[in-house]
Amino acid sequence: MARIEPVSAAAIAHAADVIRAGQVVAFPTETVYGLGADATNGRAVAAIYEAKGRPSFNPLIAHVASLAAAEALVEFDPISRRLAEAFWPGPLTLVLPMQPDCPISSLATAGLDTLAVRLPAHPVARDLIVAAGVPIVAPSANVSGHVSPTSASHVFGDLARRIPLILDGGHTEVGVESTIVQVREGTAHLLRPGGLASEELEAVIGAPLQRAEAGDPTAPIAPGMLLSHYAPKARVRLHARAVDPGEVLLAFGPRHVPGDADAAGVFNLSPTGDLREAAANLFRMLREADALAITGIAVAPIPPHDLGEAILDRLERAAAPR
Ligand code: AMP
Ligand code: MG
Helix, strand or coil: CCEEEECCHHHHHHHHHHHHCCCCEEECCCCCCEEEEECCCHHHHHHHHHHHCCCCCCCCEEECCCHHHHHCCECCCHHHHHHHHHHCCCCEEEEEEECCCCCCCCCCCCCCCEEEEECCCCHHHHHHHHHHCCCEECCECCCCCCCCCCCHHHHHHHHCCCCCEEEECCCCCCCCCCEEEEEECCEEEEEECCCCCHHHHHHHHCCCCEECCCCCCCCCCCCCCCCCCCCCCCCEECCCCCCCCCEEEEECCCCCCCCHHHCCEEEECCCCCCHHHHHHHHHHHHHHHHHHCCCEEEECCCCCCCCHHHHHHHHHHHHCCC
């Protein structure tokens, strides 16, 4: 059974020992909880796929503690470097060509010649990477396809019997996964919307991000972007203007939603209409709504800009047919 250890210097040192020994540890980042392993150890990486039940063709993000550590793994082009300098540490993942002597296990990259790297802002994540002395690959610490965890108890609910240790650092601040960008021939492509708004990236790049067009087979995509993901048990209905009896309402903003008096439950992602607050609450409220829903979950309209882009991306996957 997984041990939950509140964050302390001793707990981080212990977790680093567990990682160096080739086992997995769940730990907080500013986005969601990650399930970490030594990125250079193929058997340790295999233990992540096994614990999550994640398809091994879905590559992982390598987490590092400094830009210099990233440069030892991948080669930066000028735009990627500018983005790293502007937004690291933070919820931005860059996909870059690997250095010829890159020590990352090919299981972590699913055999690609590129590597996704991120420098997280959460102090526990950074202390753990430094203490372990190796890059840490870490997907979200949930069973593959489930809603991502934003607290240690979410991790425990999914993985208690499959992993030895969970570092408990409270609720995560951003609440959705990192934004993934890949620069190809001088153009920045958005592979996954996430906790860093596209508008902020575009302001630094000085050009719009390219988004994958539906049905374009040549467009770069993050290979793990499965259509059905983040899936609660209940059916999810988006852009709901009214809530039906037996549904739980996920509201957004101050506007009243007709039918809410007869709903099986009402959660407001952000009563003031703040998209950052909504992102931070999204996965917890999806879980809580799922526990109460009788016929499904109705989600009120959410604006598609700023963090709304990532919120709608996750909700569309939660609503996708399975
Ligand atoms: P997660 O670990 O659940 O946050 O998912 C990581 C995401 O990064 C998945 O959607 C992967 O497909 C994507 N990813 C990881 N490595 C690469 C890569 N080399 N190229 C493109 N996407 C990647
Ligand atoms: Mg995930």
